[in-house]
Amino acid sequence: RKEVEQDPGPFNVPEGATVAFNCTYSNSASQSFFWYRQDCRKEPKLLMSVYSSGNEDGRFTAQLNRASQYISLLIRDSKLSDSATYLCVVGENQAGTALIFGKGTTLSVSS
Amino acid sequence: NAGVTQTPKFQVLKTGQSMTLQCAQDMNHEYMSWYRQDPGMGLRLIHYSVGAGITDQGEVPNGYNVSRSTTEDFPLRLLSAAPSQTSVYFCASSQPGLAGGNEQFFGPGTRLTVL
Numbered sequence: 106r107k108e109v110e111q112d113p114g115p116f117n118v119p120e121g122a123t124v125a126f127n128c129t130y131s132n133s134a135s136q137s138f139f140w141y142r143q144d145c146r147k148e149p150k151l152l153m154s155v156y157s158s159g160n161e162d163g164r165f166t167a168q169l170n171r172a173s174q175y176i177s178l179l180i181r182d183s184k185l186s187d188s189a190t191y192l193c194v195v196g197e198n199q200a201g202t203a204l205i206f207g208k209g210t211t212l213s214v215s216s
Numbered sequence: 217n218a219g220v221t222q223t224p225k226f227q228v229l230k231t232g233q234s235m236t237l238q239c240a241q242d243m244n245h246e247y248m249s250w251y252r253q254d255p256g257m258g259l260r261l262i263h264y265s266v267g268a269g270i271t272d273q274g275e276v277p278n279g280y281n282v283s284r285s286t287t288e289d290f291p292l293r294l295l296s297a298a299p300s301q302t303s304v305y306f307c308a309s310s311q312p313g314l315a316g317g318n319e320q321f322f323g324p325g326t327r328l329t330v331l
Contacts, residue, residue: 148306148324148325149259149322151319192258202312202318204320206259208256208257
């Protein structure tokens with residue numbers, strides 16, 4: 106079975122901290138990569154796509170290392186509102202329609 | 217736009233009962249899919265559709281049927297409910313090929329308990 110592995114956490118950090126999540130995937134032919142955010146008892150929502158060159162969206166930075174089959178998400182200056190579960194998601198095609206989800210990493214940011 | 221809607225939000229069934237989980241989207245997306253999410257597990261794909269009249273199996277299709285007669289609707293049928301089907305079910309849609317088209321939009325989920 107194709108797999109996506111994440112550290113389940115929980116990661117407990119104070120406001121303002123920097124936190125990093127890691128993810129590995131088993132299928133070297135995977136073509137698309139994402140981080141989704143899921144709040145408690147809610148549906149997942151796309152946080153950001155991950156590109157080979159790395160990409161940034163405000164306080165969030167995603168990196169992809171295809172050789173190591175490794176994806177990361179860095180959150181800087183954590184906010185209380187960042188508390189959620191972060192899902193690493195890998196697509197078997199460019200369209201992102203054949204997705205494999207990791208189990209998620211839980212983040213709790215406290216004041 | 218309502219996005220992706222799912223009904224019901226909650227459902228309790230007895231073993232052996234059948235029911236249909238409804239999913240609809242108003243974004244004219246070609247691709248729709250059903251996932252289940254169990255504690256300690258990632259979302260797992262049950263069935264998907266790349267357009268009206270076309271469906272295919274995902275990772276965990278046993279015990280479920282789907283059909284796609286229109287672009288908007290993608291119902292999931294439980295044929296004979298079993299306790300192992302107790303889960304949270306999410307429907308999702310996307311439109312591959314558009315800018316940002318690989319974003320999956322999820323419905324709010326249906327929480328199903330089978331006794």
